[in-house]
Amino acid sequence: MINSVLNQRYEILEKIGDGGMAEVFRAHCRVLNRQVAIKALKQQYVNDAEFVRKFRKESSSAGGLNHPNIINIFDIGEELVEGKTVYYIVMEYVDGWTLKEEIVKKGKLSAQQVVVYGSQIAAALAHAHSHHIIHRDIKPQNIMITKDGIVKLMDFGIARTTNSQTMTMTSEAMGSVHYFSPEQARGQVTDEKTDIYSFGIVLYEMVTGQLPFDGDTPVAVGVKHIQGEFLPPSKWVPNIPVDLERIILKCMKTNPVQRYNNMDEILYDLQKVGSGNSQVDIDDDNSQTRVIPVQVREYDKVEQKPVRQVKKGESKVSNRKSKNVKKKKDRLMTILGVLVAFALVLGAFIVYQNVLKGGLGSNKIDVEVPKIIGKDKAEAEKLLKDVGLEFEVESTVENDEFEPGQVVSINNTAEGNKARQGFVVKVSVKGESDLVQVPDLKGLDEEAAQKIIEEKGFVPGEVKEEANKEIEKGKVITQNPQANEKVEKNTRIDLLISSGEEETVFMPNLDNVDINVAKKQWKMQGYR
Template identity: 35%
Template sequence: MEAGKKLGGRYKIVRHIGSGGMANVYLGHDLILDRPVAIKVLRFDFRNNKDALRRFQREALSATQLIHPNIVGVYDVDEEDELQYIVMEFIDGTDLKKYIDIQGRVSPEKSIHIMHQVLSAVALAHKNRIIHRDIKPQNILIDNQDRIKITDFGIAVALSETSITQTNTLLGSVHYLSPEQARGSMATSKSDIYALGVVLYELLSGSVPFDGESAVSVALKHFQEPMPSIRESHPEIPQSLENVILKATAKEPLDRYATCEEMMEDLDTCLSEERRHEAPFMPVSLLQETKVLAPLSAEVVAKADLDKTLVSPPPSVKAEPIQEYESGREAAVGKKKRKKWTLVLFLLLLLGLIASFFFFFYNNQDADAVTVPDVSNMDQASARLALEDAGLVLGDITEEYSDEVEEDFVIETSPKIGSSVEAGDEIDLIISLGEELFMLLDYEGQAYESVLEDLRKEGFTIERTHEFSSEVAEGNIISQSIEPGAEVKPSETTLSFLVSDGNESYTMRDLSGYTRKSVEDYAGQYGLSLTVTEAYSDTVAAGLVVSQSLAGGTAFVSGDALSVVISIGPEEPQVVSFSRTITIPYLAAAVSEPASESSNSQGNENADSSSSNEPNHIVIYMQDEDHVISDVFREFDISADEVVTLNFRILEGSSASYRIERDGEVISEASELTQ
């Protein structure tokens, strides 16, 4: 699909960003809401494939049913010119597979943080009866803030080398395939849990647990070989964390976690000091003893066949003796057996006599004694009838709370059930008030881990969601699902807490070229404390950012201080004034007259030195801030020496010059004049 094409008159294709088993994904732009979107378009070769169309539509339906911060949101589903497409939330980041390839092994703490988000999303899907069936790092997106988004819900086809099919139905990407799927069974929610265990293994180790030359060989390993121990190659990982992987990836679904919430609760405490040295997880199916039957020998089989043909004669009929031909050794063995049976019969008779003696002794000792009947878990009326039938009388009634016996039913009697009492004695009953109600406190602002431990001891089911908060410290509770003061039964109550992830961190932009208004908008969007100052700049145009206190690319949180310097343009230099006083000499023009022969020499000298009184023509040129040297500054005539003062105005750092001509001849000039 070409860049620039519009779908639905609203979504403009920007560029191709990825391909899947049956769809291509493009970066698009929503022209109405002015935001980036991801557009998944069904490939051309699947348009006439009814199964592919059904799965593609199923993904759209599944995703629109799931609203969760860790599931990619679906904005629109449509068709144009036989193009089936889904418009989804665009995640500016990468998938978890590439993240692991780039980052390598992920620390246990960060792995648990990532898995919490994944488990929370998958748990919601399971509650909506939606099984992902293709959980793998390629379908888990992660942005620059380590926020997780799961995609491709409802899709079960991916035509890659690491996928296998059976009767045209995809069983899942083979490296994350559960044993039951590999055997051809239906995928269940526990199949997703198996895949989640493999993803956790890959996060911690940087590689998948099973690999092979073909998809089939990898699938066989999933149900034939035990899960490799991650601690053999990475002993620093605690056994309690490896146990989470082992339980999630147990071969038998019954040995795995029942729900994603259960796996999440196990992850909550797996790094605690109390669990650091716990024993390795062992599936229940492996703990059951296997009985091995020894094969029967030929002699035993032959004897069994003979025994089947023997029929004992009736007691009234005397059995005919059986002629036996046996050796002396066999005859001796037969006699020993008969003696042994005689001894056994004698002992049995003796025991019977002793038992009869004690029976008659105790029955005759107190003919009026009765046994307190078992009235536990009966209501009060039924218990009274049972006591009266036994010849006893109902005594006092007391009440107490019980987690095991339903309200208004008998917990115990006094004397105890089964005790021997006299007929007509009173029997007191202890009646259950049911499970004791627990009054919830206000847990907002408290440490989640501490509250979790206390409430679990009371029998509560605890759920946890996450949210960034600038007001509540990381790890503390922001809100609770049930109001403080409510009285509830712990065993029947699920309590949800919204827990703070602390201040959300962001990456600072390079604000070069931003206007003051743009900077103020940016600071307001992320809650920054902004300080703006102004300064001259010879390189940055007036009104634009010159510098910023938080460099572009650094991390910051809401509330951080940001100082920005805005250019007011280049600084205008100062004007300097000074003057120069110059004397312009007058030069009289000489006049020559012929001398007579009779004139004496004195007369000749006077005649030669005579001059004219004609004026000199003076032109002055000046160069400064207000004048240029090519223009005449002043022009006048003089008949005697003249004193002139030239006033200059120059910018600080520059210089002035002048030139004076007398009758067209330069008589004075100067340059590089400063104050």
């Protein structure tokens, strides 16, 4: 496959991945001059109609999804290469690594990083679910992380629409056993709740670096999913934020009914954990998911001593003690009454502030996160503040697709998601640089080119002319420095301008002609 060209367009450069049913290559698109990823079905499966159907279904499942946290599908094809049939999918190329690789490298991720990655995964799944696509194979191996920290969900190879038939263990591949849901293990109907369960396990693994269920065989692991007994994340990471653990445990409920209703709810709760200023509202119940308790030491039993009988002469003392106890109880009741009254007054004041005056922030509503990626920092901040959201630059990154100061990514939510007013949207922006990109002036007339040179902070340089039959007269043929080069401001830009097609003239044959006659013919041609 290396050095092959598919569809006279995609030049295969190198192999970058190998899965159960497909190989992945880095390729160059000659038409759009960009890098792409090519996923090719392995040769041992090309004659299996069922495998070919599954492979093609990946492009149809993900091809209709357009989201910054989902790998883009560009093309699909079938071609003979060296006499062998190649089924392939052309996808967005991601220069990065898998979430699994990051977990293995770091052991476990910080709670803040879990919220950042988790929010992006949740946003991607919410988008897929809104288009009635269930992934059904959510695992860290199917989640890419770019060098800028952007999450990309991929591999919709066993995805199904929400109106598909029941899946069984024997009818199709069920994804990775460590991450699939109890209903997948039973061969029951799968829906959005299946992805929610698997997402909970991914969160668990990010937080702890451990898998909640393991076993010697796939069947043994599947049984553990059904039984639903596992150590809580706090057993591995005692300082895990309580609300983050509650989110994980709710996602991993054995009974689908007791999980979150949808990914939007999870995203909303993750945003609250990320903001650190609001408690997650999760109903605790005794569901079928049983968390294995951590062992605690037994305390010694309290020795019961016999009750001493009151002697006859002690009755008055006992009465006095009883009266003293009664007085203390009366004083306590008085204090409690004052406290209750104070609480009622305080409650009335809060209600007045919140409801009648709209104070204390209770009038905040959920709003849609506006589109700010690619916007300048100031413009992005204004767009967010206009809808009641806060803006924070969390990091600066290098990215050739953006100008310095532009928003490259949102780190704790996504464009189009709902967020409560006051929520802090954390972003990464392209760092400011002393170098600027040279504009492309080719094909412009000289006046327009010089204007752009000055507007961009460069200095007009030397202008030369040259005959050129392809470039219209007065237009720029080439420039120095070349377009898109990174140079310092105030750099001089030289231009080569077309003088049009070189004029050709008829030269008379003057061989053996008298000199005087030759001069006359020469003048007749317009020459001196």
